Amino acid sequence: MKKHNFYAGPSILPEYTIKKTAEAILDFAGTGLSVMEVSHRSKEFVAVMDEATALVKELLQVPETHEVLFLQGGASTQFFTVPFNLLKTKAAYLNTGTWSNKAIKEAKLFGEIVEVASSKDTTYNYIPKGYVVPEDVDYFHYTTNNTIYGTQIHHDPEVSVPLIADMSSDIFSRPIDVSKYDLIYAGAQKNLAPAGVTLVIVRKEALGKVDRPIPTMIDYRTHIEKGSMFNTPPCVPVFAALQTLRWLKENGGIEAIAKVNQEKAAIIYDELDRNKCFEPVVKDPADRSLMNITFVMTKAYKEKEAEFFELATSKNCVGIKGHRSIGGFRASTYNAMPKESIQVLVDAMKEFEQKQA
């Protein structure tokens, strides 16, 4: 029985990635050895790292001014690594939820932090607008997609200071203009790879401007100089990332997947707007995430949450429980999620509504 994987992360990956990784666990690149037990300095693994780096550059149209890195530690490690490398005295942060808050907390160890706006007043169910980013900050940091609350910022903000974004949960899902950013980071476990590798794209000339000494492993220049091979990289996650990047290119790249993602999200949001038993958590369509669709039962059906959960589970939908901080449900619809799975969930919503009649 096919499972429909709505987990928020680690989350669904393309069947291609799963198949190729399983094969390489048994025999990697014809070496007769597992990808888990081959030196990262072998020509076979160096080729993996090189192609993965090149494909990120190609798919996201990364300009020559920027470098692509595969690191470890997740976005949580970037929360302190970014200010360690880039915060001189003052930085601005937009607070759109849990991940923004965590980034702000770490940055405060390194300088003054201006929180330009926050949607905390209504449990982060919208994206603040009309905020002003001070011109005297070292950078402006924001989170593009809020996995927990289901909001997303769909366009690169226009600011006059260096721009930094945590794109963990929507990178590769829509076009971005990398040239506008000094640094982009993303834990891989949504649209790229299994957990254990973190993508960083950084403008070279932004580095080397802080006075504090930086430990070698969290100095981005270390990894630029060594092509993400200063120390042993997480070889299996990087190998899997390469497969996903190949799959994405094969399927038309970012523009093509962005169109599919819009169509997929529309199927669920349209149903949420129509169905009398459910409502979306995020009211303003402009703020709705195309990756993590949060919804709750309408007032009349509040007591029937467990009943719908059971119905959806019986249809093989996995991972639809909402984050404990907002409850309800969450359908994560990353790049690899097929329309077929989305239709199964929407059909379950319709069936549930009919049962109530």
Add this chain to the structure above:
Amino acid sequence: MKKHNFYAGPSILPEYTIKKTAEAILDFAGTGLSVMEVSHRSKEFVAVMDEATALVKELLQVPETHEVLFLQGGASTQFFTVPFNLLKTKAAYLNTGTWSNKAIKEAKLFGEIVEVASSKDTTYNYIPKGYVVPEDVDYFHYTTNNTIYGTQIHHDPEVSVPLIADMSSDIFSRPIDVSKYDLIYAGAQKNLAPAGVTLVIVRKEALGKVDRPIPTMIDYRTHIEKGSMFNTPPCVPVFAALQTLRWLKENGGIEAIAKVNQEKAAIIYDELDRNKCFEPVVKDPADRSLMNITFVMTKAYKEKEAEFFELATSKNCVGIKGHRSIGGFRASTYNAMPKESIQVLVDAMKEFEQKQA
């Protein structure tokens, strides 16, 4: 054709680990989903982390005073994380090679470092003895096994200050007394798992004694409190680690594998001491590594290195080139290496010698 995997790291893993991981990449714990795409908060993955932690405690007889953590970033990340958490003013380090040097370099950012001894004078081909560790240091740090040079410290040192060890390349290969250490760390990619996870064993009461603010992700207390699940762990490497731990337990645990490791290393060292074409890099048997056996051609055969390399390669030996800093050859003989592979290499040495006659 079976390959004989002598890579220094990432390196040979048990066939059991490879088989079980390949299976879980396709279907993890009967979920119908890949271990790459299942939430780390799912009950199935929480069970993996719990069992892996428990097995480390059981196999290494970790006392109640200590916690076991699975982190990211490799030993290179521990080089600065250790002093960040534990160095108040002064620490002592033993310099036995490249990895010790890297640890010393990072520690110098946090306090005064006393290098108690060094074997740099002869390219680290022995373990310094008779050194004195000052009594006023916060800790004494050493590297148990030197992957590049082929030396190993086979017994826990007796010191009166807190003890810290980088055991990346020999953990789980021999008995250790964890109670003697404040902290042990090990990149997993030798005797445990594919690259991408780092084992840390830390004495709880050693923490919280430095004044500097510590970023959340590199504060060991964060990960103790959250059972290595503060952020998304590297699920596939942790899953593979669990399989290796199960395999190790099934095969008699540390005492049993230590005996096998001694026998395996003896087969090669005996041949190196006998064969007129080869000699071991490390002269003192007490200092010789049982994990990484470094050797070179004897004087009369110096020009024939490529010839032996070709012969060994024709016998399907992979990864025997010595590190560029000392040249020659290196046979890494980690826990998972079967005697059969070692015999193939030794037979190649004998065949090479006969050809010269």
